[in-house]
Amino acid sequence: MPNTMPKIRKNIAISESGFVFDPLSGESYSLNPLGLEIIHLIKNGQTYEELSEVLLAKYEVDQETLDRYFYDFIATLKQFNLLEVETDA
Amino acid sequence: MEKLPFERPTIQKISAGIPSKHGISRKLEPLSHIDGLSIKSLIDDYGSPLFILSESSIRKTYKEAYRAFSSRYPNVQFAWSYKTNYLNAVCNVFHQEGAWAEVVSGFEYDKAAANGVSGESIIFNGPDKSKEDLRKAIQNSSLIHIDHFDELYEIIHLSREVEERPKVAIRINMDVGVYPKWDRFGFNFENGEAWDALNRIKASKNLDLIGLHTHIGTYMMTTEAYKIAASKLAQLAVSLEKKHGHVIQYIDMGGGFASKNTLRGAYYPGTDTTPSFDDFAEAITSALMSSEIKPDHLPMLILETGRALIDDAGYLAGTVLANKRLSDGRRATIIDTGVNLLFTAFWYEHDIRPIEPISDQMEDTTIYGPLCMNIDVIRGNVMFPLLKKGDHYVVRRVGAYNTTQWMQFINLRPQIVMLDMKGKAHLVRKGETLDTINSQEITPEHLQNFNL
Numbered sequence: 001m002p003n004t005m006p007k008i009r010k011n012i013a014i015s016e017s018g019f020v021f022d023p024l025s026g027e028s029y030s031l032n033p034l035g036l037e038i039i040h041l042i043k044n045g046q047t048y049e050e051l052s053e054v055l056l057a058k059y060e061v062d063q064e065t066l067d068r069y070f071y072d073f074i075a076t077l078k079q080f081n082l083l084e085v086e087t088d089a
Numbered sequence: 090m091e092k093l094p095f096e097r098p099t100i101q102k103i104s105a106g107i108p109s110k111h112g113i114s115r116k117l118e119p120l121s122h123i124d125g126l127s128i129k130s131l132i133d134d135y136g137s138p139l140f141i142l143s144e145s146s147i148r149k150t151y152k153e154a155y156r157a158f159s160s161r162y163p164n165v166q167f168a169w170s171y172k173t174n175y176l177n178a179v180c181n182v183f184h185q186e187g188a189w190a191e192v193v194s195g196f197e198y199d200k201a202a203a204n205g206v207s208g209e210s211i212i213f214n215g216p217d218k219s220k221e222d223l224r225k226a227i228q229n230s231s232l233i234h235i236d237h238f239d240e241l242y243e244i245i246h247l248s249r250e251v252e253e254r255p256k257v258a259i260r261i262n263m264d265v266g267v268y269p270k271w272d273r274f275g276f277n278f279e280n281g282e283a284w285d286a287l288n289r290i291k292a293s294k295n296l297d298l299i300g301l302h303t304h305i306g307t308y309m310m311t312t313e314a315y316k317i318a319a320s321k322l323a324q325l326a327v328s329l330e331k332k333h334g335h336v337i338q339y340i341d342m343g344g345g346f347a348s349k350n351t352l353r354g355a356y357y358p359g360t361d362t363t364p365s366f367d368d369f370a371e372a373i374t375s376a377l378m379s380s381e382i383k384p385d386h387l388p389m390l391i392l393e394t395g396r397a398l399i400d401d402a403g404y405l406a407g408t409v410l411a412n413k414r415l416s417d418g419r420r421a422t423i424i425d426t427g428v429n430l431l432f433t434a435f436w437y438e439h440d441i442r443p444i445e446p447i448s449d450q451m452e453d454t455t456i457y458g459p460l461c462m463n464i465d466v467i468r469g470n471v472m473f474p475l476l477k478k479g480d481h482y483v484v485r486r487v488g489a490y491n492t493t494q495w496m497q498f499i500n501l502r503p504q505i506v507m508l509d510m511k512g513k514a515h516l517v518r519k520g521e522t523l524d525t526i527n528s529q530e531i532t533p534e535h536l537q538n539f540n541l
Contacts, residue, residue: 020100028103032450035098061095069097072414076100079418 006074007084008043099450119443120483125512128406128444128483138407138426140505144182146402151186157366161374164389168212170344171197173395173489178507178517180204191393195222223247227255234302235259236275248295258300259286263321265305265314278321291333301325304343312364312372319373323380341391342373348400350437350486396489403488409476420454427458427465429498432491434467440485447474460499
């Protein structure tokens with residue numbers, strides 16, 4: 001479980017259809033429906049427990065698989081610099 | 090309430106490049122069955138990874154190639170190139186279809202003989218023929234294709250010791266307008282060396298000069314080169330008849346026809362660019378038919394094509410070991426086939442795909458083999474669906490060279506099955522075990538024990 005949920009950078013624009021625009025880099029991205037759903041859940045300030053509860057109830061998936069893909073997804077968001085930079089201070 | 094199917098979350102960068110006008114499909118269709126047999130069941134029965142050969146595919150391809158040439162030329166003979174794939178089961182399918190054997194070493198010669206190929210149906214090529222190999226080939230009336238003058242003199246010498254007259258041809262290299270020019274095998278046409286060799290054979294009196302052979306290169310994507318090569322061999326045949334009144338029995342055009350694999354770095358897929366058997370046949374036969382050779386002296390046309398006859402019939406199926414992310418965020422998938430088994434991964438952008446529908450989502454992926462070696466890359470970057478650990482993949486068109494050039498390295502070499510004409514699987518080569526390897530080793534007495 002992540003200790004703290006990652007935060008999506010505030011100035012990232014996300015459309016209802018899953019189109020993502022980063023005004024800082026000028027890059028655009030496309031989310032699939034579950035990617036979009038997870039981003040909405042993160043933006044709503046849900047904890048990981050709450051997020052997994054919602055998704056496990058809705059989709060044909062077990063906790064282990066969900067964990068794995070969630071982390072992979074977050075790693076990709078981080079790679080694309082779409083997350084707030086965590087500071088230890 | 091019924092749950093929805095789970096599709097992993099993804100985010101993909103939208104690249105605003107120039108769209109390809111060719112619009113190559115990005116969807117990778119899974120391949121679940123070969124000749125009606127499920128790949129999954131084969132892996133369950135014979136292990137992973139597993140080479141799978143299709144007998145019906147071999148026979149179909151052979152018939153197609155034979156028809157292309159025999160419908161254009163009166164006298165055509167194929168000779169199966171042993172080095173391309175010398176599994177006995179594979180060789181015997183070709184021999185059943187009527188192909189002779191084409192070998193390039195004493196080992197391959199013995200393999201063909203052990204398969205039951207008669208001496209006069211074995212073509213002996215290559216620069217490596219020992220004196221004993223040559224003696225055996227002469228005694229069995231095999232067709233010896235001479236590579237260099239040292240070999241020619243060895244045969245002339247042997248001809249005085251052996252009762253049978255050696256049946257010989259010379260291998261001829263030449264400029265056919267392609268790069269790289271293959272001039273390390275045989276005698277050169279342009280500088281007159283080939284003509285010189287032919288005259289020396291005629292002067293020896295003890296040798297039967299029966300043919301002319303060339304092999305212009307490998308993975309030839311142009312048919313024009315074969316046309317030039319056939320014309321040059323025809324010129325030599327005409328000169329021989331003019332000067333010595335000698336009519337040769339065959340012209341051997343070698344092999345080198347490309348298969349439908351895509352070469353690394355190629356812009357278009359091999360399936361779109363590789364010439365067909367009809368294209369190669371048209372180039373070669375038209376050059377021979379329109380040459381100065383008298384119509385009733387037209388020699389037999391021998392072809393030693395290997396790769397193009399067997400590549401399509403071979404598959405390599407296996408299992409995903411793991412997924413990971415590289416430092417730049419790209420996905421890496423590790424599979425249980427390394428470059429030690431799939432040697433051709435150095436040359437081709439291999440067609441690799443899942444055996445079951447996984448997801449329509451594709452991701453830029455590097456596919457690594459299992460070896461603890463940096464060079465073990467099966468595909469550098471490929472749009473690939475996300476296979477999970479334990480999912481299965483299949484690599485297509487691996488029939489040529491892989492099971493002859495493969496290495497026992499880090500892992501053992503796996504089983505090979507052949508699916509017969511009814512789709513029934515037969516084990517044609519057993520997987521190696523630790524015993525296979527250790528049985529070849531001898532540990533000296535003083536090195537057999539240690540205390541740690």
